[in-house]
Amino acid sequence: xxxxxxxxxxxxxxxxxxxxxxxxxxxxxxxxxxxxxxxxxxxxxxxxxxxxxxxxxxxxxxxxxxxxxxxxxxxxxxxxxxxxxxxxxxxxxxxxxxxxxxxxxxxxxxxxxxxxxx
Amino acid sequence: xxxxxxxxxxxxxxxxxxxxxxxxxxxxxxxxxxxxxxxxxxxxxxxxxxxxxxxxxxxxxxxxxxxxxxxxxxxxxxxxxxxxxxxxxxxxxxxxxxxxxxxxxxxxxxxxxxx
Numbered sequence: 001x002x003x004x005x006x007x008x009x010x011x012x013x014x015x016x017x018x019x020x021x022x023x024x025x026x027x028x029x030x031x032x033x034x035x036x037x038x039x040x041x042x043x044x045x046x047x048x049x050x051x052x053x054x055x056x057x058x059x060x061x062x063x064x065x066x067x068x069x070x071x072x073x074x075x076x077x078x079x080x081x082x083x084x085x086x087x088x089x090x091x092x093x094x095x096x097x098x099x100x101x102x103x104x105x106x107x108x109x110x111x112x113x114x115x116x117x118x
Numbered sequence: 119x120x121x122x123x124x125x126x127x128x129x130x131x132x133x134x135x136x137x138x139x140x141x142x143x144x145x146x147x148x149x150x151x152x153x154x155x156x157x158x159x160x161x162x163x164x165x166x167x168x169x170x171x172x173x174x175x176x177x178x179x180x181x182x183x184x185x186x187x188x189x190x191x192x193x194x195x196x197x198x199x200x201x202x203x204x205x206x207x208x209x210x211x212x213x214x215x216x217x218x219x220x221x222x223x224x225x226x227x228x229x230x231x232x233x
Contacts, residue, residue: 004161033220033221042207042223042224042225042226043162043207043223043226045220045221045222048220056220091161091162093161106152106164106167107164107221108163108164109154109161109162109163110161111159111160111161112159112160112161
């Protein structure tokens, strides 16, 4: 049963601390997306990658957020320094876009990381 | 400016009846639409999709209707079951400059199916 996995599931930290969230996309998928869900904004796209290359991170506050894919099986989202307004659930999703084509738009989501910054 | 809107934050329906969830969009470039279902403490799961070349797509109890002229789509669930109680997100995508399409999500509708 192929699934997107995310760690940690919950994180409580203090303002100013660094937070790293990890995502393992479904094996064989070549696109990875990071979303943030808040009560006020719903699901917001923060960044996405294709074949490990960042395609768009315009939804991300650049001064404190960074997203990387060190390899095809791991995506990371870092916040440094964290602030209380970063408290949200962060979802990772993956999908498959065939080379040379647009492919499916279906994205498969992980269970999320619930972040609380005090 | 929200490009995908779900104006009803919540909907309650009796078991066995039809549930109709609505979604409006403003971006005429959107050409692919999806519905996701989300249970508490879980990520959204894909439910059903429709391309703009169609006006209806059916999968079991779930049917999505697309009205391009009105920029409106709806999800029909019939018959509704208590296990359908969840938050339903409408999402839309358009061809972008990148080769992976982005999804724009609505704010969600909490469906409660009463036994």
